[in-house]
Amino acid sequence: MLELRLVQGSLLKKVLEAIKELVTDANFDCSATGFSLQAMDSSHVALVALLLRSEGFEHYRCDRNLSMGMNLGNVSKMLRCAGSDDIITIKADDGSDTVTFMFESPNQDKIADFEMKLMDIDSEHLGIPDAEYQAIVRMPSGEFSRICKDLSSIGDTVIISVTKEGVKFSTAGDIGTANIVCRQNKTVDKPEEATVIEMQEPVSLTFALRYLNSFTKATPLSETVSISLSSDLPVVVEYKIADMGYVRYYLAPKIEEEEDMKP
Amino acid sequence: MLELRLVQGSLLKKVLEAIKELVTDANFDCSATGFSLQAMDSSHVALVALLLRSEGFEHYRCDRNLSMGMNLGNVSKMLRCAGSDDIITIKADDGSDTVTFMFESPNQDKIADFEMKLMDIDSEHLGIPDAEYQAIVRMPSGEFSRICKDLSSIGDTVIISVTKEGVKFSTAGDIGTANIVCRQNKTVDKPEEATVIEMQEPVSLTFALRYLNSFTKATPLSETVSISLSSDLPVVVEYKIADMGYVRYYLAPKIEEEEDMKP
Amino acid sequence: MLELRLVQGSLLKKVLEAIKELVTDANFDCSATGFSLQAMDSSHVALVALLLRSEGFEHYRCDRNLSMGMNLGNVSKMLRCAGSDDIITIKADDGSDTVTFMFESPNQDKIADFEMKLMDIDSEHLGIPDAEYQAIVRMPSGEFSRICKDLSSIGDTVIISVTKEGVKFSTAGDIGTANIVCRQNKTVDKPEEATVIEMQEPVSLTFALRYLNSFTKATPLSETVSISLSSDLPVVVEYKIADMGYVRYYLAPKIEEEEDMKP
8 A cells, every 4th residue: 555645745746847748658666765756758868767755755655666657747637736735645555556646735624636547657767877977067946947948049959068167058059159157156145046066077068958948847846956967978957856855857968970980 | 878887897897707708799787776687608508697786886877777788708808998996987878879988097097988889689588586505505716716627627527516514526537537525614714715515405416617617707706606506406606796796607417317318 | 349238238138129029130230329220110111210328338339330230039039048137248349240249147157148140231221300299298108008909909090189188099990989088197196107298289190009019019118108299290109218218119190091182
């Protein structure tokens, strides 16, 4: 039997908004340690990984590991029926082919339950090894979202270049070129407004803006985003979920044409 | 001659928004007692009844009974030109085939008059007998609106079931099922937030959500809605207009298939 | 070399929004005295004139007169990437075929530069003689915008009639007629809320509402608008830009059919 009670139910609504644009169907995996998801986007280019640790739930009961396949559009439709202050409980009986989302209003006067059929979804769980990154940029998530959106009005790809001084986002398109530089800045009034760069060596990588824009749907989950870059690894764009876990997006850099020639 | 002056003109704007989705053309009936309308929706399934009593107007002059046929879309276009604080006056001369809406800004610096041709509309006025209902639910109008909207994302019809404990709204569709229960709750800080049930006997009836959703366009008119249910009668969904009258919607319940067999 | 630094960068964003609906491509003319533009709308009916005087810039360097052809849609795309508190600098090297817009965030932590190719645009600069107008109406720009929008829901043209008492806006269409009168009112708490009429003689002229509605895109630039009317001249609709200049729109009145007969 599975019963997960989350007082801050709006968090689950935000999680679904953060991933449903990229992923259509996916398995939610429940174990004693937490509620998680790992899925490729529908074009098999980007990977999403979600973790909500069991400690973050008010009540967390998961008798045995369970993998529940769901259409994320349908889950999102149901969660949109939850009020922003509602407590959300996810329930499933052992062996059942349905999952129930229960929404309780703060004063307990309104109780809704939504039951949904589960799906069988083939998926293999990729092991993502821990890696050392050449550069990690932490910056306000709203700033990163704004930059990706702004550059999309000019070009299709962005070059992200990190030096000790800051991070530069560049693009080019038919109407012109654009460069946006965010300087490292640790001395701000609020820590969530800082731009902090941890760098082993300078790095410059190219990405498709359309995926980065999808990643920024997670902006409401966290005031900061961290971007981990290395020449030979997919970028990791991480939004931490306070006290509970994270949503992480992985995306391989675009290879320059000269490098295409290499074996 | 007809001259009706309404200081709170925004109320008339809200009335039009409340009925123009359901009704295309209708007669507004003026008599010494008030300004009223009764009309079927265009598919002849739902009935709307409006009453604005003469006492609610700052000035009310109606020398003889008058029935003015109007296209509600056009009336709404004109009323949307009134500012939200404007005083609205409705004027018509005896025997004239036009009606004039006059809007005065609170400081009298801006005065607008909009003149519209009247239409000939055949309509018969239905007598709606007073009835005893098995159950009457009074609840916050915003809550009822939210529930109808939420359930529409799951299914097409709603079963409304009333017991002493509360009212349950249920639906089912391709993606799953949903139940929303609102418990009776009279002990709230603000009386307009109460959910109150007056019940002679339990009742459970099925309605098309698309009509209920149209009825909830009246939500800005009142903080509460009352829903009167009986097995053999159309449901009445009523929004009171403070000190003036009401907008009421009538809709026949859907008959279950077993009952279809009855003579 | 050209380098114009504008601390209140949002003003330039508003200027582009004010003119880009009417004008597709245009030359921005820079001289020692200021930054200006004059262009016909694409149907060659209305004329737009912009002036930003050099004194209004924090830094203004323009070594020689320069005419820079730009697609206003593209300029608007780039300026939309500037934050509302950003400082904007426009830069061009002598003989260069590009222009650069630089945006600096108030705390200097984020610096963006957008480079755009210039275009060759044929245009002749019309001399607009100073004229005496029969009537000049100054009124709140928001009020004028609302009136043009409201009347557009009824008809296609507006008759603007000025007398000593006030200004009347009238229209007629399939669904009816509308008249909106704004009375002269100088005794208001805030001067920007006044409606002031300077009149030599009464005047009544007809204009296409679709152009007036385009002119009102300049509403965010100024709290007041002035409308200068004479029987034999295009109307001038002017939005002053505080301490810097103006956006002016010129539109010829529609000739009544009787007058069409005149030589």
